[in-house]
Amino acid sequence: MSNSIDLSVIISITDLHSHDKIPDLYFRYKKGVEQTNLRYEFIYVTDRDSVKVNAELNDLLNIGESIKIIQLGRWFGDATALNAGFENSSGKIILTLAPSQQINETEIPKLIDSLADSDMVICRRTKRLGNIFHNVQAKIFHYLIKLALGIAYHDLGCYARAFKRDVLLNVYIYGDQNRFLPLLANRYGFKVKEIDVKPLHEELSKRVYSFGHYTERLVNLISIFFLIKFTRKPLRFFGFPGILIFTAGLVLALYLFWLRMFAGESLADKPMVLVSILLIVFGIQLFAIGLVAEIIIFTHAKDSKEYIIEEIIDESKSKREDAKKSLEEQI
Amino acid sequence: MELSVVIPVYNEEESIKPLYDSLVKALDKLLLDYEIILVDDGSKDKTFSNASSIAQIDHRVKVIKLKKNYGQTTGLHAGLQYARGRYIVTMDGDLQNDPDDIHNFLLKINEGNDIVLGWRYQRKDFLISRKIPSKIANWLITKITRVPVKDNGCAIRAYRGEIIKKFPMYSEMHRLMPVITALSGAKFSQIKVKHHPRKFGSSKYGLSRIYKVLIDMTALKIIFTFFHLPLYGFGIFAVLSGIICLLTFIYALIDVLYNPGDTIVTLMGIGILFGSLSVFLTFLGMIADLIYKSGDIKIEKLLKAK
Numbered sequence: 001m002s003n004s005i006d007l008s009v010i011i012s013i014t015d016l017h018s019h020d021k022i023p024d025l026y027f028r029y030k031k032g033v034e035q036t037n038l039r040y041e042f043i044y045v046t047d048r049d050s051v052k053v054n055a056e057l058n059d060l061l062n063i064g065e066s067i068k069i070i071q072l073g074r075w076f077g078d079a080t081a082l083n084a085g086f087e088n089s090s091g092k093i094i095l096t097l098a099p100s101q102q103i104n105e106t107e108i109p110k111l112i113d114s115l116a117d118s119d120m121v122i123c124r125r126t127k128r129l130g131n132i133f134h135n136v137q138a139k140i141f142h143y144l145i146k147l148a149l150g151i152a153y154h155d156l157g158c159y160a161r162a163f164k165r166d167v168l169l170n171v172y173i174y175g176d177q178n179r180f181l182p183l184l185a186n187r188y189g190f191k192v193k194e195i196d197v198k199p200l201h202e203e204l205s206k207r208v209y210s211f212g213h214y215t216e217r218l219v220n221l222i223s224i225f226f227l228i229k230f231t232r233k234p235l236r237f238f239g240f241p242g243i244l245i246f247t248a249g250l251v252l253a254l255y256l257f258w259l260r261m262f263a264g265e266s267l268a269d270k271p272m273v274l275v276s277i278l279l280i281v282f283g284i285q286l287f288a289i290g291l292v293a294e295i296i297i298f299t300h301a302k303d304s305k306e307y308i309i310e311e312i313i314d315e316s317k318s319k320r321e322d323a324k325k326s327l328e329e330q331i
Numbered sequence: 332m333e334l335s336v337v338i339p340v341y342n343e344e345e346s347i348k349p350l351y352d353s354l355v356k357a358l359d360k361l362l363l364d365y366e367i368i369l370v371d372d373g374s375k376d377k378t379f380s381n382a383s384s385i386a387q388i389d390h391r392v393k394v395i396k397l398k399k400n401y402g403q404t405t406g407l408h409a410g411l412q413y414a415r416g417r418y419i420v421t422m423d424g425d426l427q428n429d430p431d432d433i434h435n436f437l438l439k440i441n442e443g444n445d446i447v448l449g450w451r452y453q454r455k456d457f458l459i460s461r462k463i464p465s466k467i468a469n470w471l472i473t474k475i476t477r478v479p480v481k482d483n484g485c486a487i488r489a490y491r492g493e494i495i496k497k498f499p500m501y502s503e504m505h506r507l508m509p510v511i512t513a514l515s516g517a518k519f520s521q522i523k524v525k526h527h528p529r530k531f532g533s534s535k536y537g538l539s540r541i542y543k544v545l546i547d548m549t550a551l552k553i554i555f556t557f558f559h560l561p562l563y564g565f566g567i568f569a570v571l572s573g574i575i576c577l578l579t580f581i582y583a584l585i586d587v588l589y590n591p592g593d594t595i596v597t598l599m600g601i602g603i604l605f606g607s608l609s610v611f612l613t614f615l616g617m618i619a620d621l622i623y624k625s626g627d628i629k630i631e632k633l634l635k636a637k
Contacts (some may be wrong), residue, residue: 189373189398232501235550236543267597274600281572281608288565288615294550295561295619299626301499307405308398312413313383315390316366 006038007112008091011099012081015050019099022056026065029097032105036112042067043089045081047074078178086168094168098159107197111162119190120163122182123197124155141217148225151183153194160197166190170308176216180224187228189308232306234297238290246283252276334358334365334437335416335492339406340424344377350426351385351392357430361437367392369424370410373400404505411500416492423486429525436489436522445494445517448480448509449487449524468544475545476552478513480521487524507547514555561623565616569609576606
């Protein structure tokens with residue numbers, strides 16, 4: 001291909017996203033992307049039901065802008081949208097941007113340049129304006145991640161990220177895990193770099209989230225925690241509490257048995273008996289679940305390659321290939 | 332290719348050169364076609380550049396550089412997948428194993444064994460922090476699995492290439508590789524090897540691995556024991572708790588018939604709990620069955636070609 005593309009910009013957007021006016025933002029982003037002097041393409045991922053977004057995107061098409069629009073039949077979350085956009089992209093570098101402006105477009109070249117010595121670049125918006133409640137909540141969120149996973153990032157909510165194609169080829173995310181992409185990439189061994197960007201003064205979106213939003217986030221956090229820490233050794237995760245609870249139940253049961261036998265106390269009206277049996281049953285269940293998880297990993301270990309080879313030095317092979325090539329040329 | 336020697340290395344810049352020298356000295360005597368695969372598990376020092384400068388000169392040396400430090404199992408896995416030898420010898424990169432032993436390993440393999448394990452009968456390590464935990468771990472592993480491996484921690488081992496490549500390797504399985512292969516029916520034997528104390532760097536293993544090894548071991552044992560019929564494995568426990576459930580119910584019934592004044596709530600409660608456990612385990616067994624069927628590792632295929 002003569003006009004191959006270096007940079008694919010992917011923006012996922014629906015009517016439900018709080019977003020800025022699409023054309024305004026598009027031209028701003030475009031100005032920033034043009035400063036990089038790379039051949040680029042813009043890919044918008046949306047769903048069929050987002051009437052307003054689709055209308056605005058069509059307006060862009062009608063005035064002659066060459067953007068790609070991918071319309072999903074249903075919205076399965078930002079990460080799924082990103083995958084759909086990624087499959088239809090051809091750039092060596094992927095740049096994801098948020099539907100509402102999170103960073104100044106002049107930062108885009110800086111983002112791309114930083115990729116020179118890393119595989120993924122994410123932004124950290126310094127000195128954010130916004131209400132205190134939101135800032136505190138973000139702090140707590142990132143602190144929890146650091147506590148659980150030992151990886152410290154400061155601004156996972158910023159979707160302005162640039163990364164090499166390799167990252168998404170290896171890391172599989174789904175549903176709403178978009179936010180956690182840097183964490184997963186880091187675990188796979190990609191170098192993730194955080195750069196400071198100046199906040200926008202006109203950052204306008206009102207961040208008022210519903211209760212459901214927080215529970216969703218918490219569930220996501222737990223699933224990511226499990227994904228990163230224990231997918232390769234599920235029985236260690238389930239087994240420990242399982243054994244602990246089982247032992248607690250057993251000790252309690254033995255104690256009650258001892259009371260009945262040697263101290264002559266009646267057990268029929270003691271709720272403790274039920275508690276001890278409940279603990280035993282619960283312990284067994286946890287262990288059994290862990291075992292099933294372990295069977296899944298064992299029988300599927302072959303398809304999940306979880307490491308990345310950076311380089312292979314094999315002179316004998318390259319020599320063989322050279323010989324083969326020269327032979328082919330002669331023929 | 333007759334022989335591949337796979338060596339995962341991590342931060343061993345000083346060891347690389349002496350390791351290479353002693354390996355070549357030992358292997359050249361064997362008069363066979365061999366390759367040495369060094370897997371750099373994301374070292375932070377000059378391990379990779381040292382290794383690759385050797386690979387530039389000696390083309391029998393191959394270097395695989397991993398993106399970051401994933402742990403020894405992954406390093407081994409990457410090396411094993413790349414190896415093309417009919418026999419594969421794995422060893423540590425810290426000069427604790429003696430390459431001269433490789434000869435004995437190959438002799439043992441030729442006797443018809445699938446796996447030959449090293450056994451450091453005179454370990455040169457600290458007693459409290461290294462020897463005793465390892466003794467306990469080995470004893471426990473033998474107790475649980477009934478596979479009498481004397482030294483699960485010894486890194487120098489020889490495998491038949493086509494066998495080891497088929498086994499799943501994940502988490503920290505490399506320590507349990509002998510047991511896994513033995514559980515699945517491979518023929519193994521053990522030979523005494525020399526053990527040198529560490530010259531450079533420091534040991535990369537901590538003290539308490541017993542819980543991890545134990546839990547992984549239990550999982551493997553159960554997986555292999557009930558591989559032929561997972562429903563049966565869970566089923567035993569399901570039937571057992573079903574019986575307990577039934578007995579408590581019957582006892583409660585008799586009790587209430589003869590002593591109408593008694594309270595039987597607790598007894599009934601126990602019965603219900605065990606009853607639910609029974610149902611739960613039955614369903615889990617079905618799920619396990621489903622997973623085995625859909626999985627792509629079939630135990631009967633692990634050990635065929637010979």
